[in-house]
Amino acid sequence: MEIMSQVFWPGGPRSTPRGWTVSTISNSLRVGVPNDSLTSRFVKVEYDHFTNNYSVTGFSIDVFKETVRLLPYSLPFDFVPFNGPYDELVKQIHLKNFDAVVGAAMIAKRCKYAEFAHPHTESGLVMVVPVQSQSSNKAWLFTKPFTKAMWILTAIINFYNGFVIWMIERNHCSELKGSALNQLGTLLWLAVATLFSLRGEQLHSNLSRMATVVWLFVALVIMQSYTASLTSMLTVQRLEPRIADIETLKNSNAMIGYSTKSFIVNYLEDVLQFNPNNIKDLETTEGCAENLRNGKIAAVFLEVPVAKLFIAKYCKSFIMAGPTYKIGGSAFAFPKGSPIVSDINEALLNVFESGKLMELENSLAASEKCVDVESDHENISLSPSSFLVLFIFSGVTSTAALAIYVIRGMWKLDNSMSQHKSIWMLILLVMERWRHLKKHMSGKVSNVESLRNPPNSTSDFRTHV
CATH class of the missing domain: 3.40.190.10 (Periplasmic binding protein-like II)
Incomplete structure (x- = not known):
């Protein structure tokens, strides 16, 4: 077996740099964390006087723990608070006081002293x-309480109710008759006038009164809602x-x-x-x-x-x-050239792709609640869905009134035609009877005249001779 010579690590040290070997329980990674970050939601350091130990929590800490958990090997670590500036915190890796840093942002200046993993924020x-x-232009603010669909539907229902009243009342009032232009103006007037008054004393039919009462109720609800919404928009x-x-x-x-x-x-x-x-x-x-x-x-x-x-x-x-x-962008920092960085990046990508990071972000966002006084500053324009039942009720009532009026008119027309037909049949029967009687009387008069003046045959003969 060949014996290898002394190993020289990058930078010249003969001993194995921390972060280049797999840690054990007795040789855990020393992970530096900021002791006084602006917000404790990312890194929070608390000292427990009973155990004389530090408790480190926060979003960045949770991401780091989840990343280490997904490594293919065990990596024990201990968090060590640091009270200096963030630049000095990262520099401690270069000085070999820390094996890693959590809670520091990745910028070019700090890359001189450490190697960063992918940012996790x-x-x-x-x-x-x-x-x-x-102070915006409020010239068209009066249109904002209703949506466009609400304005259009309100106009349609309004003019439809005016048309129904005009149809029913035109046979009772001479003012509703005349030229086409005059009737159109009257129709528009009825559509608008029903918004503000019942005008019951000027209506002659109970059907038009029924349609007007229902629409006036609907119009009252709509106008009150419009006023309240506009007032809110003007004052908020x-x-x-x-x-x-x-x-x-x-x-x-x-x-x-x-x-x-x-x-x-x-x-x-x-x-x-x-x-x-x-x-x-x-x-x-x-x-x-x-x-x-x-x-x-x-x-x-x-x-x-x-x-x-x-x-x-x-x-x-x-x-x-x-x-x-x-x-x-916050990222985990390690010694430059450390092989653990590639493993950390791979594990961190798994945290991203598994949805765990999104879960932690949602938990972070939910941790902050608005401390300002709650006030409803959002003004939502009213849509037809807010008054759908009222619109249907008004439309059905007006349509029913118009249908009853048309059916009643057709029934009266049928009765009138039946009466006219009976009269004409009676007149024709009388005339036929009169012609028959007249013919019969003419025949009798002719017979009487012939009996009174018989023909004189001798006289006539003598005269001709």
């Missing part, structure tokens, strides 16, 4: 600002960002905030060109909210996952504004 930097009421404030972009912040020389000890301050100064004197570090989300509310800062810059939790907690007070700057 959304990357990006956003600006969060207070909200203010929106619309919210928009108080500051729309970073140029406004720069021009006004406003103070801004960021999460303490993070990489964000370098990005604000070097890339976004903010004045360092106008940048304030904040340690907690509560401190961010307090400084924004009292005007000590005009905006705070947060990583996207933190910003989403912040907005979820203060849902009525703050809003994200401006573009999202693609930078950061």
Whole structure:
């Protein structure tokens, strides 16, 4: 058996670097975690005075545990809190004080000291600002309480009821007759007038009164709903960002905030060109909210996952504004060149594809509840479905009234025609009887005349001779 010579690892050490060998219970990975992150939802460190041990929890911790669980081998580890800046936390891997780091964002500067796995949170930097009421054009606000379908259906039902009343009443009122233009104007007037008054004293038929009463009730409900919805829209404030972009912040020389000890301050100064004197570090989300509310800062810059939790907690007070700057994203860090990184990436992909990461994200989002005073700022336009039963009731009533009117008219017409037919038959019978009687009387008169004047044959003969 050939004896190999001394093994030299990358960087020159003769001893095996930590993170390059499979850990055992007696030689667990030392995993560094930040002790004072802006939000405890990602990494939370608590000290137990009874056991004299640290308890580390949070979203990033859960993802790391799930990833290690899916490795094809056992990998014991211990979490070790670190109180310094995040850059120094990652640098501890290079200094061999930690074998891995959880809870730090992946940026180019930190890649000099460690190798990162795939990010497990959304990357990006956003600006969060207070909200203010929106002063938008309200010229067409009066149409917003109803949807387009609701407006169209209301107009159709309204004019249909006006048509029904016009059909029924036109035989009783001379004002409803005349030229086609005059009747069209009257029809439109009836359709609108029934919205505001019963006009019962001017209606002559019980059928038109029935249709009008039902539609007036429906119209009353619709008008009251419209008034309430419009009033709500006029009084409730619309919210928009108080500051729309970073140029406004720069021009006004406003103070801004960021999460303490993070990489964000370098990005604000070097890339976004903010004045360092106008940048304030904040340690907690509560401190961010307090400084924004009292005007000590005009905006705070947060990583996207933190910003989403912040907005979820203060849902009525703050809003994200401006573009999202693609930078950061939390990732696990290991020694440069460590073979464990490829195994961690493979296991992490399995966490993504199995849906476990989505489950953890949903649990994270559900952990934050809005602490602002709840108020119903959402104004939803009323649709036909809200009044469907009333529309059907009105339509059926008006249709029934119109049907009864038409059937009654047809019945009267049939009776009238039957009466006219009987009269004509009687007249024809009388005339026929009169002709027969007249013929009979003419025959008798002829017979009487012939008996009174007999023919004189001798006289006639003599005369001719």
